[in-house]
Structures are given as C-alpha cells and as structure tokens.
Amino acid sequence: MKRTTLLTALAALPLCGCAQDASTTNQTETAAMPATNRTLVVYYSRTGENYAVGNIAEGNTAIVAKMIAAKTGADLFEIKTEKAYAASYDVCIEEAKKELREDARPAIVGDVANFDQYDTIYVGYPIWWGVPPMCVFTFFEKHDWAGKTVKPFCTHEGSGLGGSVRAIRKALPAATVTDGLAIQGQTAQNDRPAAQSAVDRWLGK
Numbered sequence: 001m002k003r004t005t006l007l008t009a010l011a012a013l014p015l016c017g018c019a020q021d022a023s024t025t026n027q028t029e030t031a032a033m034p035a036t037n038r039t040l041v042v043y044y045s046r047t048g049e050n051y052a053v054g055n056i057a058e059g060n061t062a063i064v065a066k067m068i069a070a071k072t073g074a075d076l077f078e079i080k081t082e083k084a085y086a087a088s089y090d091v092c093i094e095e096a097k098k099e100l101r102e103d104a105r106p107a108i109v110g111d112v113a114n115f116d117q118y119d120t121i122y123v124g125y126p127i128w129w130g131v132p133p134m135c136v137f138t139f140f141e142k143h144d145w146a147g148k149t150v151k152p153f154c155t156h157e158g159s160g161l162g163g164s165v166r167a168i169r170k171a172l173p174a175a176t177v178t179d180g181l182a183i184q185g186q187t188a189q190n191d192r193p194a195a196q197s198a199v200d201r202w203l204g205k
C-alpha cells in the first residue's frame with residue numbers, strides 16, 4: 001500500500017474504542033495487524049425472554065461487554081453454546097438448574113484465536129443461580145490461564161456477583177482474579193448512561 005493511501009486509511013480509523021471481534025481473528029490476520037492486542041473481553045449473554053426486561057434482542061451482559069471493549073480497545077469474544085438455551089425464561093431457569101446440579105460442561109461453538117497473546121481478560125456473564133452459566137466453565141477449561149489477570153463482570157437481578165468470583169477463582173487457580181463489577185440487568189438494558197457510568201468507575205479504579 002502506498003504511504004499516502006496508508007495514512008488516509010489510518011486517518012479514517014476512530015482514535016479509541018477499536019474493539020475487534022476476536023472470534024474472526026485468525027493467525028494470518030493477527031500477523032498482519034500493526035500491534036498485538038493484549039486485552040480481551042469474553043462473555044456469555046442470552047437473548048429471548050428474561051426477568052424484568054421482557055423479550056430482548058441483545059443480552060444485558062452483551063451490552064456491558066461492548067461498553068468495556070469500546071472503552072479499553074479490547075478484542076471481543078462471545079461464548080455461544082452449540083445448543084441454545086430456551087428463549088422462555090421459565091424453561092431456561094430449569095435448564096440452568098439442571099446443568100448446575102450436574103456440573104455440566106455444555107459444548108460451545110468456536111474459540112478465541114491466539115488466546116496466548118492476551119494477558120488481561122475481562123470475563124462477563126449473567127448470574128444464574130448465584131454463579132456464571134456452566135458454558136463459561138467450558139470456555140475456562142479450553143485454555144491455559146497461567147499468568148493471566150482476569151477481571152470478572154456480571155449482570156444480575158438482585159444477587160450482585162453472588163458466588164461467581166469465588167467460583168472463578170476456584171476454576172482458574174493459576175490466574176489472578178480481581179474483584180468484579182456487578183450491574184443490574186435492567187439497568188444495562190434500559191438505562192445505558194447509568195450502566196456506562198458504572199463501567200467507567202470500575203475501569204478507572
């Protein structure tokens with residue numbers, strides 16, 4: 001690419017908030033990127049019918065995950081299960097309870113390319129029965145977390161972080177797991193400025 005063309009292309013990029021979808025990054029693309037991104041936001045979030053928010057097209061945790069990625073310039077990866085949870089809240093509650101009882105590891109689709117390149121990983125999830133959904137643990141077990149700093153964040157409808165940070169520390173003993181951020185799901189969904197302020201305060205700490 002000619003130098004002038006390159007400069008024009010660079011000028012067209014936003015100055016900050018360059019979050020990229022890590023799921024679409026492959027070895028070749030990463031090699032061609034100007035700098036290696038060391039921060040990743042990985043999250044699970046469910047659409048469909050949920051408590052206090054009705055039928056949602058974008059999950060509450062997804063909204064917060066995107067705010068964090070935009071603010072930090074992190075890559076973004078969404079955990080997706082092979083078999084989607086029910087769109088019905090009542091049915092999903094039962095599915096989640098069964099998975100928790102069985103300590104299940106539901107299969108997930110795809111993976112983060114070049115997980116090794118990240119040293120700070122924000123992990124986001126809804127609180128399900130006091131802890132992250134079991135598919136988050138499926139993701140944990142796919143990777144080597146030694147030396148990583150993990151920053152948990154969740155959305156919930158009353159439990160706050162519940163037992164999730166404890167569960168993550170137990171699952172990832174080789175990582176340093178910081179204190180987490182909890183935002184009420186209906187705030188993320190219906191009051192973006194309030195959710196953004198909570199995110200900004202947490203990131204500023």
Ligand SMILES: Cc1cc2nc3c(=O)[nH]c(=O)nc-3n(C[C@H](O)[C@H](O)[C@H](O)COP(=O)(O)O)c2cc1C
Nearest residue numbers: 045046059060061126127129130155157158159185
């Ligand atoms: C299966 C299931 C279990 C839940 N368990 C809890 C819970 O234990 N405590 C709580 O505060 N909220 C609970 N909730 C509410 C969710 O944590 C909340 O709606 C969250 O914002 C959903 O995030 P999402 O849209 O990213 O999936 C539960 C919701 C579902 C669907």
